[in-house]
Amino acid sequence: MRTTIYRKIMTAVFALLLPAAASAQESADTIATQELDEIVIQAPKIIRKADMDVLYPSESAVENSKNGMQLLNNLMIPTLTVNDVMGSISASGQAVQVRINGREATVEQLRSLLPESIKKVEWIDNPGLRYNGAAYVLNVITSNPSAGGSLMLSARPALTSRFGNYYADVKLNIGKSQWSAGTSYKMTDDIKAHRDYHETFTYTDGHSLTRTEQPLGGSVDDNRASAWLAYSYIKPDTTVFYASLQGFRNISAKERYEGMLRLSNDGNDIYLDNGNGSQGTTPSFSAYLEHHFPYKQTVVVDFGISHYSGHSFSNYRELMPGTANVLTDVSTYIIDRNQAYAVEADYIKQWKMKRLTIGAFYNANRNRSTYRNLDNSVFHQKQDNAYFFAEYYQRIRNFTFTVGIGTQYTSFHFRESNQGNHSWNFRPQASVTYSINSNHRFRLGFTSWQTAPSLSETNIAPQQIDGFQWQIGNLNLKTSNSYMLNFRYSFSIPRVDGTFGIRAFSSPDAIAPRLYWDNDRLITTFENSRGLQNIVFNLSPQVEIIPEWLTAAGSIEYRAERMKGSGYNLYNHNWSGNAQLMLSHYGFVLSAQYTKSARTLYGERISWREDLSIINLSYNWNKWQFGIGMLMPFGKYDQGSKQLNQYNSNVKHMRVDLRIPYISVSYNLQWGRQKRGAQKLIDVDANANRSTAGGR
Numbered sequence: 096m097r098t099t100i101y102r103k104i105m106t107a108v109f110a111l112l113l114p115a116a117a118s119a120q121e122s123a124d125t126i127a128t129q130e131l132d133e134i135v136i137q138a139p140k141i142i143r144k145a146d147m148d149v150l151y152p153s154e155s156a157v158e159n160s161k162n163g164m165q166l167l168n169n170l171m172i173p174t175l176t177v178n179d180v181m182g183s184i185s186a187s188g189q190a191v192q193v194r195i196n197g198r199e200a201t202v203e204q205l206r207s208l209l210p211e212s213i214k215k216v217e218w219i220d221n222p223g224l225r226y227n228g229a230a231y232v233l234n235v236i237t238s239n240p241s242a243g244g245s246l247m248l249s250a251r252p253a254l255t256s257r258f259g260n261y262y263a264d265v266k267l268n269i270g271k272s273q274w275s276a277g278t279s280y281k282m283t284d285d286i287k288a289h290r291d292y293h294e295t296f297t298y299t300d301g302h303s304l305t306r307t308e309q310p311l312g313g314s315v316d317d318n319r320a321s322a323w324l325a326y327s328y329i330k331p332d333t334t335v336f337y338a339s340l341q342g343f344r345n346i347s348a349k350e351r352y353e354g355m356l357r358l359s360n361d362g363n364d365i366y367l368d369n370g371n372g373s374q375g376t377t378p379s380f381s382a383y384l385e386h387h388f389p390y391k392q393t394v395v396v397d398f399g400i401s402h403y404s405g406h407s408f409s410n411y412r413e414l415m416p417g418t419a420n421v422l423t424d425v426s427t428y429i430i431d432r433n434q435a436y437a438v439e440a441d442y443i444k445q446w447k448m449k450r451l452t453i454g455a456f457y458n459a460n461r462n463r464s465t466y467r468n469l470d471n472s473v474f475h476q477k478q479d480n481a482y483f484f485a486e487y488y489q490r491i492r493n494f495t496f497t498v499g500i501g502t503q504y505t506s507f508h509f510r511e512s513n514q515g516n517h518s519w520n521f522r523p524q525a526s527v528t529y530s531i532n533s534n535h536r537f538r539l540g541f542t543s544w545q546t547a548p549s550l551s552e553t554n555i556a557p558q559q560i561d562g563f564q565w566q567i568g569n570l571n572l573k574t575s576n577s578y579m580l581n582f583r584y585s586f587s588i589p590r591v592d593g594t595f596g597i598r599a600f601s602s603p604d605a606i607a608p609r610l611y612w613d614n615d616r617l618i619t620t621f622e623n624s625r626g627l628q629n630i631v632f633n634l635s636p637q638v639e640i641i642p643e644w645l646t647a648a649g650s651i652e653y654r655a656e657r658m659k660g661s662g663y664n665l666y667n668h669n670w671s672g673n674a675q676l677m678l679s680h681y682g683f684v685l686s687a688q689y690t691k692s693a694r695t696l697y698g699e700r701i702s703w704r705e706d707l708s709i710i711n712l713s714y715n716w717n718k719w720q721f722g723i724g725m726l727m728p729f730g731k732y733d734q735g736s737k738q739l740n741q742y743n744s745n746v747k748h749m750r751v752d753l754r755i756p757y758i759s760v761s762y763n764l765q766w767g768r769q770k771r772g773a774q775k776l777i778d779v780d781a782n783a784n785r786s787t788a789g790g791r
Contacts, residue, residue, distance in 0.1 A: 306358055309364075320344045437459075542581070572623060719760070722758065724756070
């Protein structure tokens with residue numbers, strides 16, 4: 096009897112102490128599953144916090160994945176669009192900032208994560224000031240794996256085209272240190288494509304000229320490779336050091352189109368050969384140091400440097416068919432040698448229900464561009480950005496408040512003309528969250544940011560595009576301001592999780608193209624416009640149709656927008672979204688995905704990214720995964736734009752033959768005893784700015 100009572104008491108004490116011990120070990124995490132004899136406590140799949148959603152991968156999601164991208168796709172976050180085949184991640188048509196343990200990461204590095212090591216995924220759809228203007232942040236938290244090393248290999252070759260991606264990654268641990276190395280290669284080589292193009296030029300005296308391009312064919316290349324070597328040292332609860340050396344090679348990125356061009360004022364067709372592309376190498380180095388002081392104080396310093404060496408080109412030729420008579424021959428060739436440096440330092444002080452973050456960031460770009468088509472003329476530009484911010488976070492019962500202020504200094508200067516511009520801008524941000532309970536949450540947030548002019552927008556070197564059109568930058572551009580008001584309702588009901596949101600955006604001085612005639616030349620330059628405003632409604636549900644077997648998720652979005660500039664006032668509205676269905680059982684996973692991209696207005700152009708569909712069947716067996724699938728099994732690939740300018744109206748559709756069947760093979764091996772990857776609280780990114788050769 097005493098023994099039975101004693102065991103019950105010890106079991107109860109153990110049940111109470113286990114969560115506390117886990118919290119003390121890592122206060123930021125929540126244990127997903129706890130086992131006490133025959134008692135299993137299962138946490139909700141989605142934990143809705145005031146500043147993020149936290150998702151815990153299910154056992155089946157981990158078992159059916161062989162890398163981090165696959166696991167992320169299997170989580171089926173409704174707003175998120177994960178395309179493992181194309182290697183892209185987006186949300187509502189916007190870029191997603193990917194982080195691993197707090198540090199910014201690439202898709203290749205996310206793909207190299209072991210699914211077993213991913214403890215949770217933080218989905219932040221209202222990022223704070225320290226994320227420096229990101230629309231969405233996806234932070235993947237990894238835990239201590241049970242092996243001292245791991246090897247990951249994967250190949251996805253196409254069956255009918257030179258298309259596919261390949262990667263390898265290895266991790267080794269020695270004491271408190273971890274070494275990791277990896278490489279990836281993406282091949283898109285000579286994929287058949289064509290272009291539908293129709294445009295009308297209207298001159299200042301009212302007469303017009305129409306050009307219609309009848310496609311004859313073309314091709315698209317996008318071959319790239321990357322490699323990385325990283326080292327991390329972790330002394331728990333005290334110090335984290337992380338350093339990485341990375342190399343990226345743009346082997347070949349180009350488009351080439353052939354067609355017959357018919358002019359409205361001439362009955363003869365003209366043969367057209369038009370292409371553009373780029374090639375270059377970007378080595379980079381980053382270092383990170385994080386140190387924890389008493390009284391919950393943390394200081395973090397991050398540094399990055401990168402160098403870009405490469406070129407971009409654009410060719411445009413018009414010839415009389417069957418002859419060597421060249422009517423127009425335009426060639427642009429730009430060689431870039433660019434450097435970028437970035438450093439950030441943050442101080443973080445935490446209390447029980449509140450947090451204060453103070454930080455400073457500096458980024459410098461030094462660009463040297465040589466124009467071969469302009470007698471090897473050399474242009475130098477330097478751009479500097481400094482950013483300071485303070486952010487305060489506090490919880491009061493069911494309410495959570497975040498308020499912050501940032502200030503940003505931007506400047507750019509051209510050496511040859513001794514011209515440039517600089518400005519100071521403020522960046523206020525605030526949000527309030529009300530949680531009715533763990534299943535229902537409302538949030539209202541306001542954020543702002545600035546966008547500095549790019550190298551191409553400010554470079555005054557003339558670029559000829561074709562026989563009519565030229566592009567010239569504007570040195571008088573000012574840094575533009577953007578403001579966003581965001582309302583979001585998040586809900587969880589039996590078998591259904593989702594969000595409903597309304598987003599209102601305004602950029603009163605957005606940088607946009609402006610067209611004007613200069614004699615017989617149509618010039619494209621850039622201006623601070625009279626403003627872009629839009630409002631977006633979004634509904635994103637995830638439905639568990641058959642638990643652990645069949646799940647559907649998707650997002651539907653409606654946008655209405657207005658753009659005003661010199662001589663125009665334009666409106667646009669449309670529907671977009673994505674849908675995903677996944678059936679998994681007995682090691683098999685069948686998934687189907689369709690994405691319809693948004694038609695967005697900017698300047699006088701409505702543009703859209705590709706509409707994509709994918710179907711994939713995979714089977715998991717021990718350390719192996721075998722799969723077969725098809726890209727674009729239904730629908731037609733279409734990426735393009737429509738220009739509504741009074742001097743040049745055009746419609747362009749880029750059609751690519753992407754109905755490609757493929758196979759995939761993955762292999763994961765683990766051994767020994769591994770270490771946790773370095774967890775970075777901040778991250779800086781030094782991207783070397785580069786030129787872009789103008790094209791149609």
